Amino acid sequence: MKQRKKQRLSVYLDPEIMTALANYAGRRNHSLSLVAEAAIASFLSPDAAERQEAATTRRLDQIDRRISRAERDIGISVETLAVFIRFWLATTPPLPEPQQVAAKAKAGERYDAFVAALGRRLAQGPKLRQEISEDIEVQ
Numbered sequence: 312m313k314q315r316k317k318q319r320l321s322v323y324l325d326p327e328i329m330t331a332l333a334n335y336a337g338r339r340n341h342s343l344s345l346v347a348e349a350a351i352a353s354f355l356s357p358d359a360a361e362r363q364e365a366a367t368t369r370r371l372d373q374i375d376r377r378i379s380r381a382e383r384d385i386g387i388s389v390e391t392l393a394v395f396i397r398f399w400l401a402t403t404p405p406l407p408e409p410q411q412v413a414a415k416a417k418a419g420e421r422y423d424a425f426v427a428a429l430g431r432r433l434a435q436g437p438k439l440r441q442e443i444s445e446d447i448e449v450q
Contacts, residue, residue: 322347 324332336346353359406414432438 332343332346336343339346
């Protein structure tokens, strides 16, 4: 293949861009001309836009999967709370007036124990969402 003589081009760069170019070339142990030529070639390449679109598409797919998992986890949380409330309302009889003060005090103790247990579970796992199979469709 015949070697073509490269042509000279003078350009004016902002000081920040020139510094970045010099730093990059220095880290890679390349000349400024080689780095600038590669950057211009990449910029003018017709597939550069396709590569950027592919990278953007991959990132959007990752975000979509994360949002789907978050929606699933929220659905599990809401259903768990609804089942618990329904069960609690169905099985807990109202207390007579004299026993309500003692029951409220006991409820405070039980709530504190619940918060402590929840804190331990969140700290060490496993999480309920991990115990539920990813295959199950939550609606």
